[in-house]
Structure formats: C-alpha cells, structure tokens
Amino acid sequence: MVAYAWLVPLLPLAAYVFLLVLGRRAPEGVAAGVSVVCSLASFLVSAAVFRAAASQGPVGPYLFHWLTLGSASISFGFEVTRLNALMILVVSLVSTLVLLYSAGYMHGDERFPVFYQYLNLFVFSMLALVLSPNLLQLYIFWEMVGLCSYLLVGFWYFKPEAALAAKKSFIVTRIGDTGLLIGIVLLYWASGSFDYSTVFAAAGAGQWSLGWVSGQELTTLCALLVFLGAVGKSAQFPLHVWLPDAMEGPTPVSALIHAATMVAAGVYLVARCYPLFQASPGALATVAWIGAITALLAALIALTQRDIKRVIAYSTVSQLGYMMLALGVGAYAYGVFHLMTHAFFKALLFLAAGSVIHAVDTQDLFEMGGLYRKLPLTAWTFLAGALALAGVVPFAGFWSKDDILAAALNTGHPVLWGMLLLAAFCTAFYIFRVYFLVFTGAPRQPERWQHAHEGSWVMTLPLLVLAAMATIAGFFNSPLNGDGLEHFLFADSPQHQIGYTAPENVPLMLLSLLVALLGIGLAAAVYWRPRQSQRPERWARAWGPFYTLSYRKFYLDEVYYAALVYTGKGIAAVVDWIDRYVIDALVRVVGRLVYSVSVLLKFSQTGQVQAYSTVAALGVLVLVAWAMLRAGGVH
Numbered sequence: 001m002v003a004y005a006w007l008v009p010l011l012p013l014a015a016y017v018f019l020l021v022l023g024r025r026a027p028e029g030v031a032a033g034v035s036v037v038c039s040l041a042s043f044l045v046s047a048a049v050f051r052a053a054a055s056q057g058p059v060g061p062y063l064f065h066w067l068t069l070g071s072a073s074i075s076f077g078f079e080v081t082r083l084n085a086l087m088i089l090v091v092s093l094v095s096t097l098v099l100l101y102s103a104g105y106m107h108g109d110e111r112f113p114v115f116y117q118y119l120n121l122f123v124f125s126m127l128a129l130v131l132s133p134n135l136l137q138l139y140i141f142w143e144m145v146g147l148c149s150y151l152l153v154g155f156w157y158f159k160p161e162a163a164l165a166a167k168k169s170f171i172v173t174r175i176g177d178t179g180l181l182i183g184i185v186l187l188y189w190a191s192g193s194f195d196y197s198t199v200f201a202a203a204g205a206g207q208w209s210l211g212w213v214s215g216q217e218l219t220t221l222c223a224l225l226v227f228l229g230a231v232g233k234s235a236q237f238p239l240h241v242w243l244p245d246a247m248e249g250p251t252p253v254s255a256l257i258h259a260a261t262m263v264a265a266g267v268y269l270v271a272r273c274y275p276l277f278q279a280s281p282g283a284l285a286t287v288a289w290i291g292a293i294t295a296l297l298a299a300l301i302a303l304t305q306r307d308i309k310r311v312i313a314y315s316t317v318s319q320l321g322y323m324m325l326a327l328g329v330g331a332y333a334y335g336v337f338h339l340m341t342h343a344f345f346k347a348l349l350f351l352a353a354g355s356v357i358h359a360v361d362t363q364d365l366f367e368m369g370g371l372y373r374k375l376p377l378t379a380w381t382f383l384a385g386a387l388a389l390a391g392v393v394p395f396a397g398f399w400s401k402d403d404i405l406a407a408a409l410n411t412g413h414p415v416l417w418g419m420l421l422l423a424a425f426c427t428a429f430y431i432f433r434v435y436f437l438v439f440t441g442a443p444r445q446p447e448r449w450q451h452a453h454e455g456s457w458v459m460t461l462p463l464l465v466l467a468a469m470a471t472i473a474g475f476f477n478s479p480l481n482g483d484g485l486e487h488f489l490f491a492d493s494p495q496h497q498i499g500y501t502a503p504e505n506v507p508l509m510l511l512s513l514l515v516a517l518l519g520i521g522l523a524a525a526v527y528w529r530p531r532q533s534q535r536p537e538r539w540a541r542a543w544g545p546f547y548t549l550s551y552r553k554f555y556l557d558e559v560y561y562a563a564l565v566y567t568g569k570g571i572a573a574v575v576d577w578i579d580r581y582v583i584d585a586l587v588r589v590v591g592r593l594v595y596s597v598s599v600l601l602k603f604s605q606t607g608q609v610q611a612y613s614t615v616a617a618l619g620v621l622v623l624v625a626w627a628m629l630r631a632g633g634v635h
Contacts (some may be wrong), residue, residue: 002052002059002080004045008088009127011042012095016120019113026113032103032458035116039099039123043092046085053085054488061133061195074194079133082489083336087130087268090340094260094347095123097462101351102252104459105358115155119256122148126261130268134194135184138272142180142229142265146173149262153249165248172242176232180269183225186210187276190218200275216280223276223283226269227290234266234320237294241557243317247309251354254309258316259347267323267339274332288328292419295321297554299426303433304540304551307363308353311434315389316346318423322404325416331407333486337477338400340485344473345388345397348466349431352382355459356438359452362445365434370443374452377460379439381467386435388470390428391516398513399474406508421515428519436527 015038019031053059061079068074099119106115125148129141154166188194190210191202202208203219210218230236235243243263247254257263270277270287277283295318302314319342326335355378356371357363372379388395391402401424408417443449454460477485540547549555604615 002049002056003062005049005080005088005131006062006078007045008042008049008092009124009131011038011045012120012124012127014038016117016124019117019120022113024111024113028103028107028112031113031116032099035099035120036096036103038120039092039096042123042127043089043096046088046092049080050085050089053080053082058082063133072192074136075134076137077133078131079196080131083268083271084130086336086340086485086489087264088127090343091123091126091130091260091264094343094466095119095126095256097465098252098256098260098347098351099123101255101354101459101462102250104456105252105354106250111155115152115250118148118151118155119252122152122256122261126265129265134196135187135199136194138269139181139184142233142269143177145262145265146170146177146233149173149246149257152253152257153246155249155253159248162248165242165245169242169246172239173232176229176239176266178228179225179232180229183222183229186218186222186225190222196272200273203276203279206279219276220280220282223273223280224286226273226276227283227287230266230269230324231290232266233269234263234324235294235317236266236290236320236324237297238556240294240298240317241553241560244310244313244553247307247313251309251350251357254313255347255350255354258313258350259343263316263320264339264343267320267327267335270324270327271332271336271339274327277327284328284330286328288325288413288416291321291324291326291328292416293321294318295325295423296419296426299423299430300550301553302430303426304547306365308356308365308368308434308438309350309363311365311430312346312349312353315349315427315431316342318427319346319389321423322401322420325420326404326407329407329411329413329416331404331411333477333489334400334403334407336489337485338397338404340476341388341396341400341470341473344466344469345385345395348381348385348463348470349389351459351463351466352378352385355455355463356382358455358459360445360448362448365437367445367448368438368443369441369445370439370449371452372439374449375439375454377454378463381463382435382439384467384470386431388474389431390520391424391512392428392520393509393513394471394474396470396472396474398516399478402509402512403477405512409508421512424512425515425519428516429523432520432523433527436523440528 012035015035018034019026022030058079058081061075061077063075063077066074066076099116102115102119106112109115122145125141125144129138129145132138132141150166150170153169154162156162157166184194187199190208191199193199203222206215206219208214208218213221232239243258246257249257277287298314298317298321302311302318305311305314319338323335323338323342326332326338355375356368359375359378360368360371362368384395388397391398405417405420405424408420475481477483552558
C-alpha cells in the first residue's frame with residue numbers, strides 16, 4: 001500500500017484542477033462536495049499508508065529522473081518514513097474536517113469556489129512537501145505553501161487589513177525562506193546531492209568542506225540556515241510577527257494554517273533534518289533557546305489580547321516554541337508528539353472560535369458573554385480544546401506537554417524548564433480567560449446574543465470529531481499505551497529517545513497539572529465570577545506597564561517598523577533623490593546638449609551648392625594644414 005502514497009497529495013490536486021476548470025460557475029455544493037470527498041479519500045489512503053509504514057518501516061524512495069544539471073542528475077518522487085506517514089495522516093484528517101466546516105462558514109461568499117480552489121492547493125502543497133524525498137523538492141512545495149498562505153490570508157483582499165496581513169506574512173517568511181535556500185545550496189555543494197540520506201551521511205561524518213569553511217563549522221552553519229527557514233514558517237522569535245496578523249483571513253484558513261499546514265511545516269523540517277542538527281550541538285542549543293523564548297514571549301502577549309482569534313494565534317506561536325525546544329534538547333519523539341496533539345486541539349479551538357464569530361459577528365471578547373446558553377455544543381467542544389491546551393489530565397495536551405517539560409529538566413536545562421513552566425501557567429490562564437469571557441456571565445451586547453445560534457451540521461460535526469481527538473489523542477504516547485508513538489517513531493530517530501517510566505514522571509506530572517489548575521483558577525477568579533477587587537479593569541490598572549507591554553506585544557512591531565520600515569523608506573528616499581536629481585539630471589543635460597547641437601547644425605543646411613562647396617574646400621584646407629603641422633609638410 002505504501003507504493004500508492006502518491007495518491008495522498010494527488011487527490012486534493014485533482015479537486016483543485018476540477019474546480020479551476022469550472023471556475024466561479026461551480027455551485028457551492030459541488031465545490032465543497034468534491035473537495036471533501038477527495039480529501040476524505042486522501043485521508044483513507046493515508047491511514048492505509050500509516051498502517052503499512054508501522055509494519056514495514058521506512059519504504060522507498062520512489063524516484064524518476066527530472067533534470068540533468070551538468071553531471072548532476074536530479075530526481076523527483078516520494079518517500080515514506082514513519083515520521084511523514086504520521087504527518088500525512090494528521091494533515092489529511094484535519095484538512096478534511098476544515099474543508100467540511102468551510103461549507104457552512106463560507107456559505108454565501110461570492111468567491112466560494114475560489115476559496116475551495118485555494119484550500120485544495122494548500123492541502124496538496126503541504127502533503128507533497130511532507131512526502132518529498134529530497135531537499136530541492138521540499139523547497140519547491142515549501143514555497144507553494146507560502147504562496148497558498150498569501151492567497152488565503154488575503155482572501156478578503158478588499159479589506160485593507162487583510163491585504164496588509166497577506167503582504168506581511170509573505171515578506172516576513174521570505175526572510176526565513178532565503179536562509180533555507182542558502183542552506184540547501186550549501187548542503188548540495190558540500191555533499192554533492194539534495195537527497196536526505198546523502199546529506200545526513202556527510203554531516204555525520206563531518207568530512208566535508210567548501211574551501212572557506214569545513215567540518216563542524218560547516219555543519220553548524222547549514223543547520224542554522226535550515227533552521228532559519230523553520231523560524232519563518234513556524235513563527236519563531238524573532239520572525240513570529242506575521243502569524244497573529246494572519247488572522248485577517250477566514251477562520252477555516254486560520255485553523256488550517258495553525259493546525260496542519262503552514263506552521264507545522266517548520267517543525268516538520270527540523271524533525272526531518274534531525275540528523276543534521278544532531279551533528280551540531282550548537283545548532284541544537286540554538287533551536288532549544290529560540291523555542292523557549294518563543295513559548296514564553298507569545299504566552300505573555302496572549303494574556304491581554306481582546307481578539308479571540310489573536311489569543312489563539314499567540315497560543316499557536318507558544319506551542320510551536322514547545323515543539324522546537326523539545327527537538328533542541330534531544331526529545332525528537334516528544335516534539336513530534338506535541339505537533340500531533342496540537343493539530344487536533346488547535347484546529348478545534350479555531351473552528352469553535354469560528355462558530356462563535358459566525359453566531360455573533362464579532363471577534364472582540366468584551367462584546368461576547370453568556371453564549372453557553374445559545375451555543376452549548378460549541379461551548380463544550382471549546383472547553384475540551386481549552387483543557388487540552390492548558391495541559392489538564394487526561395486531555396491530549398497534558399501528555400505531550402508533560403513529556404516536553406520532563407525532557408527539558410532531565411536533560412540538564414533547568415532554566416528552559418522554568419521558562420516552559422511559566423508559559424504553561426500563562427497558557428492555562430489566557431485560554432480560560434477566553435472561555436469565561438465568551439461563554440459565561442451576562443451578555444455584554446444583548447442584541448448580538450439574542451440572534452446567536454449554532455451552525456449547521458457541517459460546522460458542528462468537525463467540532464465533535466476534533467473534540468474527541470483532543471481528548472484521546474494523548475493516550476497514543478502515554479505510559480498507559482507503553483509510549484507507543486515513541487516506539488513507532490524510533491525507527492526514524494537517529495538516537496534513542498528519552499524514555500521515562502510512569503513512576504519517575506509522576507512528580508513532574510503533578511507539578512505541571514498543579515500549575516495548569518492554578519492558571520485556570522486565577523482566570524476563573526478574574527473573569528468568571530470576579531469580586532469587586534478582582535474585576536478585569538482593576539487588574540489591568542494594577543499591572544500597569546506590564547499590562548501595556550503585553551497588550552502592545554512588547555512593541556516588537558514598532559521596533560521592526562523603526563528598524564526596517566523607516567530605514568527602508570529612508571534608503572528609498574535617498575535613492576529617489578539620486579535618481580531624480582543626479583541620474584535624471586545627467587540624462588537631461590545630455591539631451592539638451594544634443595538638442596542645442598542639432599539646432600546649430602540646421603542653419604548649415606541652406607540648400608545652396610556653392611555654400612556646400614565652400615565648406616568642403618575649407619575642410620580640405622583644414623586637413624592639409626593639420627597634416628603639415630603633424631608631419632612637417634606635404635611631400
């Protein structure tokens with residue numbers, strides 16, 4: 001069955017081509033139906049491939065010749081490992097649910113078929129990226145994922161905010177993509193191949209050189225450049241600023257980007273290239289520290305945001321930091337495990353938030369309230385996602401987050417562990433701040449509350465499926481299942497994973513659970529049934545500058561604007577001045593000179609033969625005189 005893995009990305013591509021041919025004439029039912037059926041078929045094939053990979057291990061690659069560049073032959077094809085077998089299963093499942101949900105959420109949009117075209121192309125690009133057998137093919141689909149993200153974030157292009165957000169996401173991620181491209185080129189020059197196995201073998205041996213850099217230094221440089229690509233795509237500090245603004249796209253897009261496609265690509269890249277990172281302790285340490293900083297910074301910013309989607313977006317940035325830290329401290333399986341569980345509960349949170357927005361037509365948390373009575377199913381499913389994100393047992397996020405915390409502490413990184421523990425407290429607080437503001441208390445805008453109602457079955461069914469996965473997915477790698485996912489991934493992991501037994505992990509499990517419960521309790525005290533001394537506005541005033549720092553996102557956007565945008569505008573102004581008053585001035589001077597000479601010459605054209613003869617004679621005399629002076633006379 002593994003040999004048919006090529007069908008996994010091909011089916012969404014077929015749906016895209018079909019809708020592209022139909023164009024905007026396609027009825028909503030046809031556009032949504034074809035897309036969901038193809039994506040569901042892709043999921044079923046993925047499940048079969050996953051099962052085969054579990055029994056057979058890595059298979060392939062299946063290649064065919066594509067290009068010949070000099071003496072180099074470049075192939076195209078696909079490869080199935082246990083890592084990408086898991087990824088295509090998660091991506092295809094979440095994508096199917098998002099495509100189904102979109103039929104209700106986007107109903108009535110005048111560009112409904114176009115939206116589904118973009119979604120199908122997005123899913124195809126991600127699945128093809130995951131199955132790529134070499135770095136060059138991965139990069140091609142890496143850029144296609146970025147293109148699709150640009151199209152979908154700016155789907156409502158008539159809104160200035162959406163257009164600006166699309167441009168921002170495209171430009172910021174290009175910084176990381178440039179680093180990745182340079183890294184891939186250096187790896188090719190050093191190893192002579194784009195194939196993973198050849199590159200990893202060369203990195204492990206360390207016997208490679210580019211003349212100006214060699215050995216360990218070259219390995220570290222290439223690993224950091226590859227990681228720069230992951231920093232851009234997976235919104236790690238300092239290139240995280242694009243992801244919250246990407247909320248201007250339709251909510252199903254947010255769910256797809258945050259759960260299964262764009263941001264998952266960066267974590268997958270580091271996991272797929274893990275042998276390269278293992279060959280460089282410095283690169284691994286960089287990955288770990290960037291992940292920890294990102295996790296804590298994003299969690300602190302999420303504490304005060306008013307937009308429901310923006311809070312969940314910052315939670316994505318924070319959780320991606322957890323995954324990167326896990327990979328950086330050597331806990332390969334735990335990083336991938338958190339990537340899997342996060343896909344389910346983050347897609348659930350975004351789709352539940354979309355259900356709320358669809359019902360009340362606002363994203364401001366302080367314009368909601370009391371929606372449990374109107375949206376009970378949404379409230380319960382959102383609660384499942386919130387408990388998973390907060391890390392409450394037995395929900396999925398508890399198991400994967402706890403593994404990462406334990407890995408950070410037991411590998412000798414107490415500072416990183418402390419940063420993650422603080423981020424975990426903030427996570428529990430801010431997600432239940434959202435829950436209490438949205439679903440409990442009195443309606444803050446009764447007219448919105450009065451007309452709120454649950455969506456159709458196409459919107460509620462994905463919520464139920466994702467809620468179930470957010471509840472049980474963590475058991476796949478829990479001690480109750482014998483750490484099954486870790487053993488499944490072990491064949492693709494270049495070194496043995498941190499294998500904790502349940503008794504050794506119990507104190508840390510209880511501590512992380514206690515931290516999560518404290519965060520939930522504080523959120524309840526402030527936002528559920530606050531006493532007069534604990535009302536939200538009093539808290540905001542009490543925290544003063546710290547609240548402002550969080551709400552203004554630590555002024556990072558302003559810093560970027562001052563350092564890059566203002567600088568860029570200054571350079572552009574100088575170049576404009578040079579263009580106008582130096583280059584254009586020279587062009588104008590030459591033009592004036594030619595014009596003046598032409599004006600003088602026209603007076604020589606009298607039409608009289610005798611005048612022309614006189615001029616010719618004078619010319620001959622001048623030549624004779626010049627010859628006499630230069631040659632001493634005429635002989």
